[in-house]
């Protein structure tokens with residue numbers, strides 16, 4: 001999520017604490033694993049091998065191996081030598097910031113410099129590695145209650161061909177030759193005749209069932225038949241609103257293909273991140289099928305004189321429930337007011353895999369007796385009337401795993417290794433709750449799982465996609481991941497809706513989504529159009545009732561065991577502690593060895609994070625953004641996801657931090673530069689209602705990528721008006 005909505009003041013005084021008292025000592029095996037990792041790291045450095053990690057000099061908390069000291073898993077507030085850290089994550093979001101003077105007093109206490117500095121002499125190249133016990137002090141993993149669920153089934157394909165419809169022969173030929181489709185999917189069979197008859201429609205069918213062509217085909221059929229022939233100069237006859245830039249691009253490419261035989265109809269796309277001047281020029285020339293993200297369309301409605309809606313006959317809201325959502329409410333009102341002010345009678349179409357009747361009635365789109373098309377039916381073949389029950393693809397295998405916070409990072413890494421290193425042909429999307437966490441994981445995984453030490457040829461390929469990236473990069477990544485056969489995409493919910501990336505085999509939800517609908521869309525990036533696919537949802541022991549919440553929407557998950565996932569580390573000799581596993585050991589010994597290897601991996605992550613101050617700060621930012629996102633669960637989910645239930649120290653561990661950082665706050669330090677820009681009109685997150693928070697987070701994630709920076713726009717507008725350019729934002 002965009003950083004700018006919060007005012008952060010991440011204190012940098014996070015020198016790892018050295019506890020003088022043990023809270024609970026690691027087991028001898030864990031010590032062994034630690035020693036092994038330390039020894040290896042030390043000898044690597046002695047040999048002059050490059051240190052793994054982010055660039056930058058070694059920090060002063062690197063000490064010779066003889067100085068090593070196992071970091072105990074002492075809850076922050078039990079440390080006898082430092083200023084008490086917040087007991088829980090909720091406190092970490094408290095706006096109380098230690099005053100600089102207080103901080104400097106606290107500093108010597110947190111790092112017993114004198115002791116280590118002495119021993120550090122002559123140890124320029126040496127390293128001190130600490131890791132806390134990963135397998136101690138974790139909450140018990142409860143038995144997960146999985147209520148019986150009748151999964152809704154939707155038949156994807158029919159045996160009916162497009163040729164049976166009353167379509168222009170060139171359109172049918174294009175479907176066959178250019179788009180390689182001959183028989184209709186269920187949603188297409190039900191929707192195309194309705195739309196060809198001129199009716200409004202509310203369409204719901206599972207993800208990856210062909211909804212784009214379900215509205216695209218009748219739209220093109222109807223526009224190509226308009227007499228006299230449509231001219232560019234007629235302007236938009238159809239407006240298609242989608243929530244993200246990538247989806248806008250994807251839909252635009254489909255229309256380019258569909259319109260091949262009808263060259264006089266011009267499609268065009270408007271979206272944030274593109275040059276407005278170029279878009280305005282295209283609008284002036286004429287776009288007949290306008291595909292757009294809401295924010296950018298509003299931008300043009302307000303600022304582009306050449307945009308006119310007098311000819312609009314179609315309004316299509318793809319991913320309609322997202323567009324009607326809190327975050328886009330205002331934009332949609334502006335769009336509808338503008339469309340309603342002028343033009344002929346309009347055909348309105350709303351589509352989504354998770355559209356509920358209530359929502360479509362709320363739309364305020366003055367639909368004329370819309371036809372409800374719901375492809376879903378239950379296993380008895382009866383149409384399901386309760387519309388907050390969602391269908392997921394039949395060949396999607398859904399799993400969940402319960403992982404204590406401290407083990408989340410190693411468990412995710414082990415899962416990725418198991419699929420992408422030890423099995424072949426996997427293409428994975430990992431959903432994470434914030435842009436900062438995506439950035440952080442990308443750097444960390446590239447350093448540890450994919451770096452030269454991984455000795456993997458070709459190396460694991462990690463990509464990332466989120467709303468804070470530049471548009472060119474977003475487009476590049478989207479295309480690259482769409483085309484690649486294997487790889488891992490780390491992303492936020494910006495990639496959750498509508499994107500059709502072929503051959504994705506696994507969807508991992510590292511952070512659970514805020515609504516069951518978002519769950520459905522995320523997992524829907526795999527198992528599309530009748531293909532197989534799998535998904536894995538990470539939950540902490542405190543979050544397992546989420547399974548019941550999903551069951552209430554007819555979503556059923558099977559459980560995967562964390563130990564099974566971690567056991568993939570046995571295949572990777574990089575993490576071995578006591579030599580090659582011979583496969584004849586007892587299950588107890590195996591379990592122990594898996595734990596040791598997990599500890600070695602965590603140690604690697606922590607040493608990368610603590611390699612320099614920049615990376616520590618990146619980890620803290622990621623942690624902070626994770627905590628912030630955690631506050632955004634709606635009130636009906638707070639019994640499952642409550643910030644107060646998080647253990648800050650354990651959460652910090654999942655970001656490779658050895659300690660719970662202090663001073664994570666939501667208001668700026670007085671006098672900071674950020675303060676000046678952000679204090680205006682922006683309140684600390686903590687003071688917002690949950691509804692407002694959800695709206696901001698949703699909007700910031702989706703909109704950060706699509707409607708540009710309104711402040712910048714306003715400023716520019718002022719400048720250009722001063723320069724005599726009427727109404728221009730360019």
Ligand SMILES: Nc1ncnc2c1ncn2[C@@H]1O[C@H](COP(=O)(O)OP(=O)(O)OP(=O)(O)O)[C@@H](O)[C@H]1O
Pocket residue numbers: 180181182183184185188205206207208209210211212213352353497498499500524528529
């Ligand atoms: N009749 C068809 N036969 C074969 N493939 C089809 C057919 N119609 C669409 N497809 C393909 O199915 C895939 C999914 O289509 P589409 O993206 O329109 O699904 P969707 O229902 O809109 O999914 P989501 O709900 O995730 O947005 C696309 O690759 C598309 O080319």
